[in-house]
Amino acid sequence: MYDYIIVGAGLSGAVFAYEATKRGKTVKVIDKRNHIGGNIYCESIEGINVHKYGAHIFHTSNKRIWDYVNQFATFNHYINSPxxxxxxxxxxxxxxxxxxxxxxxxxxxxxxxxxxxxxxxxxxxxxxxxxxxxxxxxxxxxxxxxxxxxxxxxxxxxxxxxxxxxxxKRLPVRFTFDNNYFNDRYQGIPEGGYNVIIEKMLEGIEVELGVDFFEKKSKWENQAKKVVFTGMIDQYFDYKHGELDYRGLHFEHEVLDIDNFQGNAVVNYTEREVPYTRIIEHKHFEFGRQEKTVITREYPADWQKGEEPYYPINDAENNAIFAKYAKEAEAIQDRVIFCGRLADYKYYDMHLVIERALAVVEAEFTKS
Incomplete structure (x- = not known):
């Protein structure tokens, strides 16, 4: 019997696992993928940390969050200038x-x-x-x-x-020659990729990969006093109020036998006729000097159930459905904690994922 079974080894799950373990709780993390890290997972290809699920650039103006994440990795001085x-x-x-x-x-x-x-x-x-x-x-x-x-x-x-x-509603327009995309005070990429952060957070914690929580849902729920669920909230409740909509993404990775393809980490293709939205050249995130390069073309797509959901479509119809699931979640909060991008049906940048997870931790462990 664990204190917590955490469903999802992404950033939300890893933060909760780390904080719970630090407080002496017994924790097990499961994930349906064959790797930890969720969408911030990096794969080493030709010595380059490839962001497998799209470009992730850490940025925040919250010093508390910046200090927190710097416990787990050393950040370089990369500035996002697409x-x-x-x-x-x-x-x-x-x-x-x-x-x-x-x-x-x-x-x-x-x-x-x-x-x-x-x-x-x-x-x-x-x-x-x-x-x-x-x-x-x-x-x-x-x-x-x-x-x-x-x-x-x-x-x-x-x-x-x-x-x-x-x-x-708003468009960032600058009357200066400043190419820094973000206004945040702190920005960078972890040296060695994002895996460094998740590995450090989950160090010494039991993790089981390739596990579909829903195949043996009752088994997992019976193994812990409480479940921390970071997956799709509508799936948890068996879609009883209907399915929530998302936009999907498909990625096309390619190794090139040259040392520099586009001279920048991110180049957006803004004409409708080009099917992908951007090309990412991963080595530039860490100022790589490898002989080869790896690029990724990113294609937006209609999302189908069973695929990885990326961007919630927070229109009035979907928000009304989510509100019903949020009410269901509230009714079982003594047994299940819902946390993260999919559980909250909200797009979060990484710093907001951490902020949200720490708020959940605080609420859980400061109860009288």
Whole structure:
């Protein structure tokens, strides 16, 4: 009999396992995959740490979270500075003075403001009804058509005129020549990849991989006083209120017999006609000097049950379904703790995953 069976060896499960063990609790972690780490898992290929489930760049402004994660790894000084490719022409992201110079030849912030005002003034009195109208009102026709429209439509699998405006309520526009994508104070990649963090968290903890919790659900639940569940909340309740929707991703990894393919870790392809949203060149995350390189093309896809879910579709219909599951979860909170991206039906960056998991830990272990 364990104190906790933790379903999922990703970041949420690993944080809870580490903290529970630190408090003298007996813990076992199970995962249906054949590796720990969930979606932050890295595979070493040609001596390069390949982010198998898409690019993961750690960033936060929360010093507590930054200090916490630095217990488990040494972070390098990688700064995320993606580049957008539209029909072979390159633009810096986020939208900044370099972007606008490449697009319009503007050299001063005032020139940029005038250009944006010229393209948006006729929309200022209009309440946007969809994402396209919202983006046009914020940034104008040129930036929208070259850098937003095609990428967004690929990402969501539908026309920008069929997407709600709230998806793009704000756009990061900088009137400086700063290519740093994130505004967060702390940023980097763990040296040796993300596996280093998860391995350290789970050190000395019993872990069983290749285990489908649902095949023997009652067995696992009977082996512990409490279950920490980080999987899909609708699956836990056997989809009794309906299935929650996600967007999926497919990855195409390729080893190239050259030392440098694109000169940057992330290049987005913003035209609709290119089927993938971006190409990741993994060695640049850790400033690699290997003779070969590994690239990954990332394809957004309609999600089917049984595939790995990536982005929750938090529209009104799905949120209403989730609310029913959240009520079910509340009713059994003395036996099951729901925590993480899939259990909370919410997209989290890594720092927020850790923040959420630590909040759950605190709530669990400060009970009277």
């Amino acid at each position: 580049v957008a490719n539209y029909q072979g022409k390159l633009y810096n992201l986020p939208f900044n003075m370099n972007t606008f110079y490449a697009m319009w030849g503007t050299k001063t912030p005032q020139e940029v403001r005038e250009k944006i005002a010229e393209q948006t003034q006729h929309l200022q009195g209009i309440e946007p009804k969809n994402l396209e109208e919202q983006a046009l009102k914020l940034i104008g026709k040129d930036v929208y058509e070259l850098l937003i429209k095609g990428y967004t439509e690929k990402q969501w699998g539908r026309s920008a005129t069929d997407l709600p405006p709230f998806i793009i």
